[in-house]
Amino acid sequence: MATVWAEKALLRDGWAENVRIEISPDGLIETIQTGQPAEGHRTGVLLPAPANCHSHAFQRAMAGLTEKRGPDPSDSFWTWRQLMFRFLDRLTPEHVETIAAFVQMEMLEAGYSANVEFHYLHHQPGGLPYANLAEMAERIAAASVTTGMGLTLLPVHYQYGGCDKRALGSGQIRFGNTLDAYAELHAKSAEAIAHLPADSRIGVAPHSLRAVAPEDLGHHVRLAGDTPLHMHLAEQIAEVEEIQAAYGKRPVELVLDSMELNERCCFIHCTQMLSHETDGLARSGAVAGLCPITESSLGDGIFDGVRWFENGGSIAIGSDSNIRISLSEELRTLDYSQRLRDHSRAALATPDKSTGRRLFDAVNAGGATTSARNHGSLAIGKLADMMALKADAVDLIGRGGDTILDCYVFAGDDRMVADVWSAGRHMVTEGSHIGREAIVSAYARTMKELGEAI
Incomplete structure (x- = not known):
């Protein structure tokens, strides 16, 4: 069981604070509790990931x-x-x-x-x-x-x-x-x-x-x-x-x-x-x-x-x-x-x-x-497909509720993204994929082989 805690989270029923989410071994959201002390993996703003x-x-x-x-x-x-x-x-x-x-x-x-x-x-x-x-x-x-x-x-x-x-x-x-x-x-x-x-x-x-x-x-x-x-x-x-x-x-x-x-x-x-x-x-x-x-x-x-x-x-x-x-x-x-x-x-x-x-x-x-996936919102029984925005992102300072999303879309960019989970698999931390170095290296070799294709 993995635990994720967020200062703010957009749940299916709306925004909540100090949210604790437990993810089952099969990648589903098993519990959601609000008003909880920080524990587990700590994030700033937790959102469903499309x-x-x-x-x-x-x-x-x-x-x-x-x-x-x-x-x-x-x-x-x-x-x-x-x-x-x-x-x-x-x-x-x-x-x-x-x-x-x-x-x-x-x-x-x-x-x-x-x-x-x-x-x-x-x-x-x-x-x-x-x-x-x-x-x-x-x-x-x-x-x-x-x-x-x-x-x-x-x-x-x-x-x-x-x-x-x-x-x-x-x-x-x-x-x-x-x-x-x-x-x-x-x-x-x-x-x-x-x-x-x-x-x-x-x-x-x-x-x-x-x-x-x-x-x-x-x-x-x-x-x-x-x-x-x-x-x-x-x-x-x-x-x-x-x-x-x-x-x-x-x-x-x-x-x-x-x-x-x-x-x-x-x-x-x-x-x-x-x-x-x-x-x-x-x-x-x-x-x-x-x-x-x-x-x-x-x-x-x-x-x-x-x-x-x-x-x-x-x-x-x-x-x-x-x-x-x-x-x-x-x-x-x-x-x-x-x-x-x-x-x-x-x-x-x-x-x-x-x-x-x-x-x-x-x-x-x-x-x-x-995609025919059981996701789309942060709710019990849904896949833990989640993204977290950095709590200290400059454009999010002092923002709350839906204004967070407006600032992310219109004032910020993807550099705000701190963490991403796919069916509970925690693949992005601190803004980078956990396998980035090897993946980029393999891609670079491919691009060299392709050369000037056009």
Whole structure:
């Protein structure tokens, strides 16, 4: 039994002081007591730690390499995508494992407790499957063993190069599987995480309406069962136009008309929605998986968070391309984008919740749903997925209640994070991962081997 004590803690029922939490050997919160003397591991401000709902781990190694203007004066997501395709052809399973471990380490140090890995790099360069079809999935799982981070693995089905069902291009063939091959990959990926801690999960991920046929979505729903189903949706204008031209409906309209949606469905980005689509998708119970830093980097557009929340929508937060892994900055970017679009302030606050509190509560609840983990709040019986902010952080001096979260999101940054637990595994102390030195060293070797890939 591990004991954690906090000067202040955000419990499911609100803020409390001098909080003592006991964590059982299976990583669950067993007891919570307030008004207790300090004992055990002492922290400043204890918070629930959310899941990172969307990551492509390997893209972390590209960070900073795509900021030059290419030969096309209209450089965009699509030119970035071509650079990404060239880069990934150099990645080996060993590279993927060390990159994934580095990414997960950074996520933990930023305050995330779990990683939902949208994993689509399956095969060898040239498209030939590895002898072990789940070789790459096993590498993601191995990284989570190294880091101690909770893992929800989403093997991705990627079959076509566009809505016309054309064959995959040279940059995509490492992703490709038929429906039958994908079912086998999914089964083997489930086996790959079977030896991980009990909080590990598997899910299903049709990549997008460009990469899978709409008539096959029922297959994915059946394969997912009661596990998460994630899919990119309505990210780019060109994507919306291609889907509308092919099927006579915009992406969100197509999904609303053809799928039975619920909270197990997570649609990533949703930056190109009309008002009626925002209303309908929010009311469906599906979660919007938002990645504001990546969406800004790629020029995707602005998710309509104000309208989404007005319709009772749920959100989760993710780091996607991992160009910068920062929980506080994702939340800040999401809110600031609403202010810039609408010429407003505190756009996502409510009369009873400040902006920081509303966003923090929302991404914890949505992260628990999209990762299928029993976490999301500090409550008895929940996984001990927790983050602690430094009591002596300059921007928290004299602050209390929800103002703590506002100062963390808008005045501070992830340097405030002191400790992080994932299912009771205490992986970050004094702001650093306990295995940081070895993980960084392995990542550095990988980066040297990759050299100038772009």
